[in-house]
Amino acid sequence: MSDQITAVQTMLREHADPSRPDFLSNWFKNRPGYPPDDSFLGVRVPVQRATAKKNYQRISLHDTQKLLQSVWHEERLTALFILLLKYQKFDFNRQTIFDMYMSNLLHINNWDLVDSSAPGIVGRHLSGSPYKMRVLKKMATSSRVWERRIAIISTLYNIKQGSGTETLELAAQLSDDTDAYIHKATGRMLREMGKRIDEELLIDYLNQHAAYMPRTMVRYAIEKLPPQVRSQY
Numbered sequence: 422m423s424d425q426i427t428a429v430q431t432m433l434r435e436h437a438d439p440s441r442p443d444f445l446s447n448w449f450k451n452r453p454g455y456p457p458d459d460s461f462l463g464v465r466v467p468v469q470r471a472t473a474k475k476n477y478q479r480i481s482l483h484d485t486q487k488l489l490q491s492v493w494h495e496e497r498l499t500a501l502f503i504l505l506l507k508y509q510k511f512d513f514n515r516q517t518i519f520d521m522y523m524s525n526l527l528h529i530n531n532w533d534l535v536d537s538s539a540p541g542i543v544g545r546h547l548s549g550s551p552y553k554m555r556v557l558k559k560m561a562t563s564s565r566v567w568e569r570r571i572a573i574i575s576t577l578y579n580i581k582q583g584s585g586t587e588t589l590e591l592a593a594q595l596s597d598d599t600d601a602y603i604h605k606a607t608g609r610m611l612r613e614m615g616k617r618i619d620e621e622l623l624i625d626y627l628n629q630h631a632a633y634m635p636r637t638m639v640r641y642a643i644e645k646l647p648p649q650v651r652s653q654y
Contacts, residue, residue, distance in 0.1 A: 423481075423484050425476065425479055425484050426480070426484045426487060426488060428479075428480075429472055429480065429488060429496070429499060429503075430496065432472045432475070432476075433462055433464045433468070433469065433472055433493075433496065433499065434462060434464075436464050436465070436468040437462040437464050438463040438465070439463060440463065441461070442461040442462065442463045445461040445463065445494070446459075446461060459492070459530075459531070460494065461493070461494050461495065462494075462495045464495040466498070466533075469498055469499045469502060472499050472502075473499050473502035473503045473506060474502075474506065476503065477503045477506040477507055477510075478510075480503060482514070482517065482518070482521060485500050485504060485507070486500075486525065488500035489501065489504075489521075490525065490528050494531065497529075497534060498533065498534055498537065501529070501534060501537055502537070504521070504522060504538065505537075505538060505541045505542060508541065508542055508545070508546075509541070515546060516546075518542065519542060519543070519546040522538070523543075526565070526567070526568055529567060529571065530567050531567070532567075532570065532602055532606075534567075535567055535571050535574055536570075536574055539570075539571045539574040539575040539577075540575055540576075540577040540578040540581075541578065543571055543575040544574075544575035544576060544577060544578025544579060545578050547575070548578060548579060548582065554587065554590060557575065557587065557591060558572070558590070558591070560572035561573065561591055561594050561595055566600045566602055569595065569598065569600070569603055570602055570606050572591055572595075573588070573591050573592070573607050573610055574606055576591060576610055577610060580610065580613050580614050580617050580618060581617065583617075583618060584618075585614040585619070585622055588610045588611060588614050589614070589622075591610075592607050592626070592630075593630065595607050596630060596633060596634050596635070596638070597633075598635075604637040604638040605637060605638075605641055607641075607642075608638040608639065608640065608642040609642075611623055611626065611627075611638075611642035612641055612642050612643070612644050612645055615642070615645065615646070616645050623642065623646070624646070624650065627639070627643070631654050639654055
């Protein structure tokens with residue numbers, strides 16, 4: 422094992438709270454699609470971010486990938502924070518980072534791992550690609566819930582750039598999804614689109630689709646609308 426991996430692992434374990442693994446195991450409940458052997462050190466997210474910030478320049482992509490494939494949840498999340506920092510700072514290897522991310526989707530296997538990384542890597546990388554929607558729509562048909570969640574959550578990057586097209590297309594595709602984690606994620610992206618871009622755009626979409634959307638998806642989508650508008654849905 423390399424010195425760089427050891428440095429990251431040591432920092433995480435120095436800040437591990439032995440009272441938290443049981444709490445985290447309950448918070449990230451086992452269910453279909455979850456890794457059955459997911460294990461927790463008990464490290465808080467700010468510590469993981471700080472660890473990534475301190476080590477991202479020194480640790481290689483090869484070693485970052487090894488961390489991403491760890492059985493420890495916090496090591497995987499820290500690896501994703503490292504990849505995000507590398508992607509933001511080093512223009513020359515962004516394609517390599519994206520390719521690594523896409524080839525390790527099996528290890529990006531919980532909602533926090535997805536939500537922390539998908540906009541900044543998948544959404545940002547595909548934003549200028551003519552194949553963007555082809556890639557995202559294919560992911561949205563995956564049998565793995567986390568790949569479908571990556572597809573819709575990655576559109577947050579486009580929303581922040583002022584475009585809701587990607588969110589609307591994927592929301593329509595995912596409107597009959599059966600998983601609550603997709604209902605919540607899709608509703609949240611619709612909500613962010615309405616809040617950041619155009620409330621009327623969201624209302625127009627709801628007027629056309631709300632009757633066929635899962636209840637949870639609608640509930641998340643309308644959270645920031647005025648009370649009198651929410652009551653209509």
